[in-house]
Amino acid sequence: MRATLGQGYTDVRVLMTHPMETGQRKDSDGKLVPLHFIQNVTVKVNGKPVVDAQISQAVSRNPVFTFRLKGGAKGDKIEVSWLDNQGESNSTEAAVA
Amino acid sequence: MNSIRRALVAALVFTLARPFAALAAWNKEAFGAKTPGDALKTLGIGNATPSKDVVIDAPQIAENGAVVPVEISSAIPGTTALIVVAEKNPFPLVARFDFKEGALPFVKVNLKMAETSDIRVIAEAGGKHYVATKEVKITIGGCGG
Numbered sequence: 546m547r548a549t550l551g552q553g554y555t556d557v558r559v560l561m562t563h564p565m566e567t568g569q570r571k572d573s574d575g576k577l578v579p580l581h582f583i584q585n586v587t588v589k590v591n592g593k594p595v596v597d598a599q600i601s602q603a604v605s606r607n608p609v610f611t612f613r614l615k616g617g618a619k620g621d622k623i624e625v626s627w628l629d630n631q632g633e634s635n636s637t638e639a640a641v642a
Numbered sequence: 643m644n645s646i647r648r649a650l651v652a653a654l655v656f657t658l659a660r661p662f663a664a665l666a667a668w669n670k671e672a673f674g675a676k677t678p679g680d681a682l683k684t685l686g687i688g689n690a691t692p693s694k695d696v697v698i699d700a701p702q703i704a705e706n707g708a709v710v711p712v713e714i715s716s717a718i719p720g721t722t723a724l725i726v727v728a729e730k731n732p733f734p735l736v737a738r739f740d741f742k743e744g745a746l747p748f749v750k751v752n753l754k755m756a757e758t759s760d761i762r763v764i765a766e767a768g769g770k771h772y773v774a775t776k777e778v779k780i781t782i783g784g785c786g787g
Binding site for chain 2: 554565567569584585588590593594595596597598599600601602603604605606608609610611612613614615616
């Protein structure tokens with residue numbers, strides 16, 4: 546994840562390593578690969594939630610999101626976390642540079 | 643007797659449903675809808691006013707429907723949410739972003755599109771809805787892969 550200061554805003558670019566399976570793809574044996582996708586994404590700045598996202602399986606594999614925050618200062622702590630439909634979750638942190 | 647039972651059932655459903663709502667803030671009904679109309683109705687979005695202040699930046703032609711880069715934003719003051727719909731996807735609702743104090747209504751992400759169709763973005767501001775659409779032509783659909 547990278548959080549970069551712009552003119553009056555901060556861009557947060559974050560990669561989530563996730564298959565984002567649609568439930569419609571077949572594997573090499575011809576069997577359907579079950580639905581497996583991120584459902585919730587949350588962005589926090591210094592512990593305060595600023596973006597809450599609900600997403601579907603129609604977001605591409607290994608999603609890369611860019612969010613834009615108002616203002617921001619060097620050293621602000623950004624935390625992005627996600628939760629998928631199988632209960633797996635992950636979170637990553639970075640400071641604004 | 644019947645009304646007492648109904649009240650009890652309602653209270654039970656209420657207590658059971660509450661923790662669930664807090665735990666899984668994912669709108670199963672809206673994301674499971676098979677048409678854009680049903681999805682938006684479930685989200686409580688009726689009439690949306692067309693607006694040039696809702697901006698969709700997406701390619702006119704995307705060769706690979708599995709990776710369609712989309713940048714959305716709203717210049718409408720007080721925008722609190724952006725909703726993304728891929729009109730002809732099997733499940734048209736793609737995402738709902740809620741923005742709180744400290745975030746700008748802007749998101750860039752790659753989407754999957756099953757076939758050529760409009761992308762519809764709805765901005766919510768002050769309880770009203772504003773909409774913009776943009777057609778993206780897809781050469782190879784992106785749902786099976």
